[in-house]
Amino acid sequence: MLPVTYLGLPLITKRLSKGACSTLVERITARANSWVSKALSFAGRLQLVKATLISMQCYWCNIFLLPMSTIKECERVLRTFLWGGRGRSKVKWADVCKPFSEGGLGILELKTWNKALLLKHLWSVLTEDSIWAKWCHAYLLHNSNLWTATLHGHLSWSWRQILRLRPLVKEHLIYKCGNGEHFFPSRSRKGSPPYTP
Structure with a gap:
């Protein structure tokens, strides 16, 4: 420290x-x-x-x-x-x-x-277009998918702890398909979970 x-x-x-x-x-x-x-x-x-x-x-x-x-x-x-x-x-x-x-x-x-407050960071990465969210995608996730990003590499301890909460996020996600026009993975926003029929 x-x-x-x-x-x-x-x-x-x-x-x-x-x-x-x-x-x-x-x-x-x-x-x-x-x-x-x-x-x-x-x-x-x-x-x-x-x-x-x-x-x-x-x-x-x-x-x-x-x-x-x-x-x-x-x-x-x-x-x-x-x-x-x-x-x-x-x-x-x-x-x-x-x-x-x-x-x-x-x-x-x-x-x-404690876990709920940290989950807000993951939610921000998934849903926001803020400068912080864009920075996370570019430098922490290296423009990869949030759900498949590994815990290896030069990641801080705090970010690793946040990524380890991903299974808890998946348990509470609700998909709203609508007419399906914007639900296909190639058109989904960066970091969104993969499509499963």
């Missing part, structure tokens, strides 16, 4: 380590400790978790696939603050992260949200 940061994120050339993520954990811990949780109601602590502490993590999740050890450490800080630092959690964290309609508190589950 280079000894510099950009917009609060470490500039890394290799795998994101637990040590590189220590800054994130420290910031979340410091922010949680700055609030006097005992003087707040449970509803107040819940709102601070959802509005502030989660957003601090999402900023990193939008760029890196965080190590599981970091995810668990962040969740530990959130649990401690949410329950007022009193003993064990009253409800399983997996249940807390469920939507209100399913009996949860609507807190974002970090592991799932």
Whole structure:
């Protein structure tokens, strides 16, 4: 890891380590400790978790696939603050992260949200004509198909992690054929999945 940061994120050339993520954990811990949780109601602590502490993590999740050890450490800080630092959690964290309609508190589950934010990058490459998407096709994919691009070569660790999420993308793709005029692979946009009858 280079000894510099950009917009609060470490500039890394290799795998994101637990040590590189220590800054994130420290910031979340410091922010949680700055609030006097005992003087707040449970509803107040819940709102601070959802509005502030989660957003601090999402900023990193939008760029890196965080190590599981970091995810668990962040969740530990959130649990401690949410329950007022009193003993064990009253409800399983997996249940807390469920939507209100399913009996949860609507807190974002970090592991799932991390993957969802990274999937947005793949979606951008598939659907957008932005400068970043064009750059990805020209320099990262070398004008090849997104679905067949290999993980070999001089690719950054972060880009490899994003490409490894391609099977998850395929599970949720919905094809809209219409009259079939623009569905043939030779006329489909660059990076779109191959046609299968």
